[in-house]
Amino acid sequence: xxxxxxxxxxxxxxxxxxxxxxxxxxxxxxxxxPAYFRKAVxxxxxxxxxxxxxxxQQADILLKGGHVIDPKNGIDSQMDIEIAGGKIIRVAPDISxxxxxxxxxxxxxxxxxxxxxxxxxxxxxxxxGFADGFSSVSPDDFTFKAGITTVADAGTSGWRNFxxxxxxxxxxxxxxxxxxxxxxxxxxxxxxxxxxxxxMDTRMTSxxxxxxxxxxxxxKIGHYRGNEWxxxxxxxxxxxxxxVPLLVECHLPFLPLEEILKRMRPGDIYTHSFCxxxxxxxxxxxxxxxxxxxxxxxxxxxxxxxxxxxGMFHFDVAIPALKQGLIxxxxxxxxxxxxxxxxxxxxxxxxxxxxxxxMTFEDIxxxxxxxxxxxxxxxxxxxxxxxSVADIAxxxxxxxxxxFVDTGGTRLNGDRRIETELTIRGGxxxxxxxxxxxxxxxxxxxxxx
Amino acid sequence: xxxxxxxxxxxxxxLQALLCFQGTIPxxxQAIDILLKGGHVIDPASNIDAxxxxxxVKDKIFRVAPDIPxxxxxxxxxxxxxxxxxxxxxxxxxxxHGTDMGSYIADxxxxxxxxxxxxxAGVTTVVDAGSAGWRNFRxxxxxxxxxxxxxxxxxxxxxxxxxxxxxxEQDVNDMNPVMVAYMINRLFxxxxxxxxxAHYWGPDFTQVDRAVEAGRxxxxxxxxxxGEHHPPLPIEELFMKHLRPGDIWTHTYxxxxxxxxxxxxxxxxxxxxxxxxxxxxxxxxxxxxxGAFHWKQAxxxxxxxxxxxxxxxxxxxxxxxxxxxxxxxxxxxxxxxxxxxxxxxxxATLNPAKxxxxxxxxxxxxxSVADIAxxxxxxxxxGFLDVRGTKMQGTQKLEAELTIRSGKIxxxxxxxxSPAWDAMPSASK
Numbered sequence: 001x002x003x004x005x006x007x008x009x010x011x012x013x014x015x016x017x018x019x020x021x022x023x024x025x026x027x028x029x030x031x032x033x034p035a036y037f038r039k040a041v042x043x044x045x046x047x048x049x050x051x052x053x054x055x056x057q058q059a060d061i062l063l064k065g066g067h068v069i070d071p072k073n074g075i076d077s078q079m080d081i082e083i084a085g086g087k088i089i090r091v092a093p094d095i096s097x098x099x100x101x102x103x104x105x106x107x108x109x110x111x112x113x114x115x116x117x118x119x120x121x122x123x124x125x126x127x128x129g130f131a132d133g134f135s136s137v138s139p140d141d142f143t144f145k146a147g148i149t150t151v152a153d154a155g156t157s158g159w160r161n162f163x164x165x166x167x168x169x170x171x172x173x174x175x176x177x178x179x180x181x182x183x184x185x186x187x188x189x190x191x192x193x194x195x196x197x198x199x200m201d202t203r204m205t206s207x208x209x210x211x212x213x214x215x216x217x218x219x220k221i222g223h224y225r226g227n228e229w230x231x232x233x234x235x236x237x238x239x240x241x242x243x244v245p246l247l248v249e250c251h252l253p254f255l256p257l258e259e260i261l262k263r264m265r266p267g268d269i270y271t272h273s274f275c276x277x278x279x280x281x282x283x284x285x286x287x288x289x290x291x292x293x294x295x296x297x298x299x300x301x302x303x304x305x306x307x308x309x310x311g312m313f314h315f316d317v318a319i320p321a322l323k324q325g326l327i328x329x330x331x332x333x334x335x336x337x338x339x340x341x342x343x344x345x346x347x348x349x350x351x352x353x354x355x356x357x358x359m360t361f362e363d364i365x366x367x368x369x370x371x372x373x374x375x376x377x378x379x380x381x382x383x384x385x386x387x388s389v390a391d392i393a394x395x396x397x398x399x400x401x402x403x404f405v406d407t408g409g410t411r412l413n414g415d416r417r418i419e420t421e422l423t424i425r426g427g428x429x430x431x432x433x434x435x436x437x438x439x440x441x442x443x444x445x446x447x448x449x
Numbered sequence: 450x451x452x453x454x455x456x457x458x459x460x461x462x463x464l465q466a467l468l469c470f471q472g473t474i475p476x477x478x479q480a481i482d483i484l485l486k487g488g489h490v491i492d493p494a495s496n497i498d499a500x501x502x503x504x505x506v507k508d509k510i511f512r513v514a515p516d517i518p519x520x521x522x523x524x525x526x527x528x529x530x531x532x533x534x535x536x537x538x539x540x541x542x543x544x545x546h547g548t549d550m551g552s553y554i555a556d557x558x559x560x561x562x563x564x565x566x567x568x569x570a571g572v573t574t575v576v577d578a579g580s581a582g583w584r585n586f587r588x589x590x591x592x593x594x595x596x597x598x599x600x601x602x603x604x605x606x607x608x609x610x611x612x613x614x615x616x617x618e619q620d621v622n623d624m625n626p627v628m629v630a631y632m633i634n635r636l637f638x639x640x641x642x643x644x645x646x647a648h649y650w651g652p653d654f655t656q657v658d659r660a661v662e663a664g665r666x667x668x669x670x671x672x673x674x675x676g677e678h679h680p681p682l683p684i685e686e687l688f689m690k691h692l693r694p695g696d697i698w699t700h701t702y703x704x705x706x707x708x709x710x711x712x713x714x715x716x717x718x719x720x721x722x723x724x725x726x727x728x729x730x731x732x733x734x735x736x737x738x739x740g741a742f743h744w745k746q747a748x749x750x751x752x753x754x755x756x757x758x759x760x761x762x763x764x765x766x767x768x769x770x771x772x773x774x775x776x777x778x779x780x781x782x783x784x785x786x787x788x789x790x791x792x793x794x795x796x797a798t799l800n801p802a803k804x805x806x807x808x809x810x811x812x813x814x815x816x817s818v819a820d821i822a823x824x825x826x827x828x829x830x831x832g833f834l835d836v837r838g839t840k841m842q843g844t845q846k847l848e849a850e851l852t853i854r855s856g857k858i859x860x861x862x863x864x865x866x867s868p869a870w871d872a873m874p875s876a877s878k
Contacts (some may be wrong), residue, residue, distance in 0.1 A: 126547045126556070126592050134562065134596050138546075141565045144770050168548055172558055315870035341568050341860050343867075403864035410873050411864035431770050435832030438840030444786050446717070446748040448839075 059084050059100040060427060061437075066106035066394060070113060071366035072373075072383035081111060083390040086427035091384055104437045106394050109421055110361070113369040113382050114149025114391030117347045119249075119271050119307045119332025122177060123156035123165045123187065130156050130188035132164060135337045139175040142335060144423040144431035146346040147393030150381055151175055154249055154271065154307075154334070155182035155220025159201070159208035162187075162216070170215060174425055176391070178376060180220040180247045181209050183235035194223050202234045202241070209242035217376040218269070220247040227254035229263075236263060245269055245375065249307065250280045257281035258293045266301025269375055271332055273304040274318035275407065277311065288320040298326060303375050308344045309334030311407045318406075322357055330372040331364075343405030348418055353404045356414030361397070364418075394422035394436075481522040482506055482856060483866075488528035488823065492535060493795035494802070494812035503533055505819045508856035513813050526866050528823050531850055534794045535811050536573025536820030539776050540801040541672075541699055541736040541761035544601055545580035545589045545611070554580045554612035556588060559766045566764055567599040568860035570775035571822030571849040574810055575599055576801070578672060578699065578736070578763070579606035579645025583625070583632040586611075586641070594640065598859060600820070602805065604645035604672050605629055607660040618648045624659040630666035642805040643697070647674035654682065654691050661691060670804060672697040672734065677708035684710045685722040694730025697804060701733045701757045702750060704743035712755060713746050719755045727755070732804045737773045737836075738763030744835045751786045759804055760796045772834030777824070777847045782833045785843030790826070823851035823865075 059082040068079040068091065080095040081088060097103040122139045125132030139151050157165040159181060170177040182188060185199040209216040219242065221235035232248075232255065239246040246268040248260060257280065264270065276282050283294045283304075298304065306313060306328045331354070333339070333347040344350065351364050373382030380388060396419050403411045423431040432438075442448050483505040490501040490513060502517040503510065519525045544563045547556030554560045563575050581589040586605060594601040606612060609623040617623070633641045644667070646660035657673055664671040673692065675682065688698070704711055712723045727733060735742065735757045750756065760783060762768065762776050773779065776797065783793045802811030809817060827846045834840055852860035861867065 124546075124562075128596075132548075134592075137565060138558075138561060138766075140766065141561055141769060145774075167550075316873075319870075337562075337564070340565050343864070345569075345862075401863075403867070405861060405864040405867050406870060408870075408873070409867050410870035411867040412870050432834065433774075433832075435772070435834040435838075435840030438832065438834060438838055440837070440839035442744045442748065442839050442841050444748065444841060444843070446744070446752065 057084055057089070059089065060102065061424070061429070062095060062097050062100035062103045063106050063111055063392070063394070064095070064097060064103050066109050066111035068111045068384065069362055069365045070384040071362065072370040073385055075384070076362055079111075081384065081392065083424065083427050086390055088384055088386055088388055088390050090386055102437065102439070104422065106422070106436065108396070110395045110397070112147070112365045112393050112395065113384050114393050114423065114425065115147045115347060115368045116150045116330070116372040116376070116382055117143070117148050117333050117335065118152040118269070118330050118372045118375055119154045119305055119334045120151040121156045121188070121334070121336040122151060122153050122169055124169060129190045130336065131161060131186060132168070137335060137337055137340060138169070139173050139177055142340065142346055143175040144425065145420055146348040147395060147420040147423050148347055149176060149391035149393070149423065149425045151177055152217055152376060153177060153179040154247060154332070155180045155222050156188050158182040158185040158187040159204045160185040162208055162212070166212070166215065174430060176425070177215070178217045178378070179215055180218040181205055181216050182220050182222060183231060183238060188222065191223070195225060197226070197230055200231050200234045202238045205235075205238040206241035209238065209244060216242075216244065217378065218245045218247050220249055221252070222249040223251040225253060229255070232260070232263065239268070245377065247271060253279040257291070261293055261297035261302060264297065264302045267303065269303045269305050271305040271307035272309065272312040272334070273306060273328060274321055275312040275314050276317060282317060283326065284317055284320060290321060290324050290326050294326065303329040305330045305332040305375070306350055307332045307334045308339065308350050309336070309407065310339035310342045310344065313344070313406050314408050315406045315410055315412050319357055322354070322359070327367070329367060330375055331368055343407055343409070348420060349404065352402070352414065352417045353412060355416055355418060356404065356412060390424055390427040392424040393420065395419060396421050479506060479511070479521065481511060482524065483853070483858070484517060484519055484522035484525045485528050485533055485821070485823065486517070486519065486525055488531050488533035490533045490813065491791050491794045492813040493791065493799040494535070494808070495814050497813070498791050501533070503813060503821065505853065505856050508819055510813055510815055510817050510819050512815055524866065526851065528851070528865065530825065532790065532824045532826065534571070534822050534824065535798040535813050536822050536852065536854065537571050537776050537797045538574045538576070538801040538811050539567070539572045539762050539764065539797070540576045540759050540804065541578045541734055541763045542575040543580045543612070543763070543765040544575060544577045544593050544597070547592055552613045554765065555582070555585055555610060556592070561764070561766055561769065562593055562597060563599045563601065563764065564597050566769065566775050568852040568854065569849055570777040571824060571852055572776050573600060573820035573822070573852065573854045575601055575764070576642060576805060577601060577603040578674070579604045579647055580612050582606040582609040582611035583628045584609040584611070586632060586637070590637070590640065598854060600854075602640055602642045602807070604643040605632055605641050606645045606647065607656060607663055612647070615648060619651065621651070621655060624656060626659050626663035626666055629663040633667040633669060641669070642807060643670045643672055645672050645674070647676060649676040650678060652678070654687065657687065657691050661693065661696065664693070664696070669806070670695050670697055670732070672699055674699050674736070675709050679708070681706065681708060681710045685726075688722065688726035688729065688731050692731055695732065695804070697732040697734050697759075699734040699736035699761075700738065700741035700763070701735055702743055702746040703741035704746045711746055713749045717749045719750055719753045723755055727758075732759060733757040734759045735761050735779070736763040737761070737768065737779055738765070739768035739771045739773065740836045742772070742835050743837060744839050744841055747835070748786060751783070751788065756788065758796060759801045760793065761801070772836055772838070777849050778833070781831070781843065781846045782841070784845050784847070785833060785841060819853055819856040821853040822849060824848060825850050
């Protein structure tokens with residue numbers, strides 16, 4: 001673990017305070033400590049004076065009075081959060097707003113780590129289809145208004161066109177965009193080109209994954225209509241070589257589910273988990289029971305992602321599955337052009353679905369932050385630890401009468417909906433639904449106050 | 450025999466047409482595809498502001514009347530307690546999204562495909578405000594217009610390369626009224642509805658004049674975003690001498706007097722010639738954007754009766770996550786400034802339709818295309834930001850419940866058009 005500057009200064013300061021406030025100890029030290037150390041004390045005090053201003057470092061933003069839910073750190077209580085230089089510098093009760101350049105009153109609201117959507121298609125471009133095309137969407141158009149600060153692209157690009165994806169979208173987005181690399185060299189180019197087994201190169205895929213360790217978080221096997229295992233195995237091997245998880249987006253109609261799950265390693269991710277689709281076996285049997293080998297895989301550490309999309313989430317699978325304990329590890333939205341206006345809408349709406357299906361809010365936040373961060377093996381994300389990047393979401397829970405739609409076009413009635421109030425990415429306010437961070441106020445008559 | 454048959458048929462058909470036209474009884478055997486039942490219809494074009502049902506057949510509005518019987522309807526949607534309006538028209542967006550790394554708006558990253566913003570805010574038609582010029586309009590059409598579900602119309606930039614870059618937009622030699630008029634009249638009369646003049650910083654009205662000339666040749670309105678001029682150009686002269694009645698001034702409530710003259714003076718008074726200009730027929734457009742809507746201009750204007758004719762978003766990457774957000778949010782701002790709902794809806798349906806001379810849109814008239822929005826009016830405590838980050842507190846907010854485009858449901862926030870999941874045969878069996 002990296003020790004940040006802030007932490008270093010804190011340690012030194014604590015030492016210094018200890019020394020100054022204990023004259024007895026100081027005296028003892030004088031007589032018993034070696035000369036070089038005694039000489040070091042004034043020097044140390046001098047350094048302390050230099051870093052004193054850093055101690056009283058002004059917070060750029062103070063989120064005051066909110067209920068913090070940070071599952072990684074076991075926090076589920078009222079806390080204030082101080083942000084400076086793009087980082088979280090302090091999480092504690094009752095931080096004085098005196099030192100903050102901007103205080104945002106978040107009383108009555110929930111403060112959580114910025115959400116992580118591990119299943120999106122954001123390689124938007126001017127072509128048709130997904131890779132570099134119109135079927136993908138720009139992440140920033142959808143993320144911040146849903147409290148999301150990190151997305152993972154689910155293999156829209158392959159090793160050949162990842163550099164284009166990076167230049168065209170990843171580097172230009174405010175959202176943090178991570179990526180699974182498709183085993184197909186050009187990613188999701190559609191049928192039949194993405195089925196070309198000769199363009200599924202284990203070595204090249206793993207090499208490119210290793211070349212961008214800060215962006216590429218896994219390898220994806222997505223579409224294949226043959227009955228041989230070569231594409232699957234190549235993807236799995238590339239993941240093994242690169243030391244990243246395999247994402248199985250199961251459009252693999254001729255491969256039996258039991259064998260697919262058997263070939264997955266602990267930590268690998270299965271997506272589109274709760275659907276009935278013609279190109280895959282359902283996780284539930286005809287009686288609505290979880291198939292034994294699915295439960296086995298779950299126990300072994302295979303992770304199950306929602307991957308809602310425009311056709312991959314059905315209440316009559318998701319609800320029985322949840323009741324039997326097959327709980328999604330992440331709420332991947334499968335955001336793309338034909339899911340964005342459907343029952344899916346955004347990941348937050350999926351979370352509201354599970355909220356109304358009976359999951360607790362705390363558990364939902366866990367499965368939208370720290371748990372997906374672990375799926376992506378990105379321990380630096382999905383939490384509010386001091387020193388970590390200030391990716392933060394603020395939510396309200398709205399009570400009322402709501403409906404939620406699955407991809408079969410059926411509705412679940414609900415009485416609560418999670419709504420985004422504020423999103424902070426890298427310490428910057430990137431979305432503010434109701435102006436809670438406003439710097440000035442005016443009434444409808446034009447009077448400022 | 451044949452002749453007899455056909456004349457008989459003609460009589461039957463005309464009878465049927467007559468019945469339809471009168472709207473007293475549903476036409477013989479006519480099945481309604483979607484019936485919106487129990488809502489409050491606001492259709493300024495038809496002067497309707499009353500509880501009414503709306504029946505849709507295929508892609509058209511079939512009937513708007515009280516208590517249409519539900520029997521013949523394939524789908525009945527209960528919209529009690531909600532407002533049913535024409536699909537909104539957002540007259541100012543930048544939708545020419547693309548991957549040209551050298552460009553900002555034309556085929557660039559600052560523009561965005563509209564479908565992710567429109568339907569969820571009740572918008573069914575957008576008008577691109579000059580992202581493309583005559584040189585790259587075909588690309589815009591192929592790349593975005595033809596692929597979008599939202600109806601995309603456009604103002605063609607007077608600059609041939611559209612909004613490629615701030616410097617390219619200064620090229621007077623690339624402002625060719627004849628080419629622009631050809632593009633509109635000869636090639637795309639159904640899509641291009643006007644000419645745009647924007648972002649010019651030359652010392653005079655050259656760009657506006659060229660745009661107006663193109664507008665004259667093509668018989669379409671001109672939309673002016675005056676750009677930045679140092680010293681600022683006199684807008685009274687612009688409104689009274691350079692523009693024609695029906696031409697459009699956008700970014701009405703922007704407040705950057707050092708770059709562009711503003712309607713409200715330092716004492717908070719709307720300048721008298723502004724009212725004159727509006728009386729003359731100059732259309733005022735909001736064009737909120739990421740930097741062009743200030744309470745300091747908007748609130749005194751509304752209070753003194755200078756209300757923008759058209760409420761529009763100036764949707765682009767730089768405005769989408771700002772105080773603007775979307776059209777529903779924008780309309781809510783005007784509601785909370787004190788405008789009645791009917792008036793607000795008019796400024797996002799009938800008024801823009803008239804401004805772009807497309808009165809076939811923005812109406813629920815029987816026989817017109819079934820572009821419909823259903824809103825709920827949420828009561829509570831809401832904040833609305835202007836581009837300076839100043840908040841106005843409000844008590845009302847429009848929320849798009851259902852959006853129908855050409856008779857197809859394209860947005861359903863709460864599944865009011867869906868059956869309950871446990872009332873259906875299981876998908877997993």
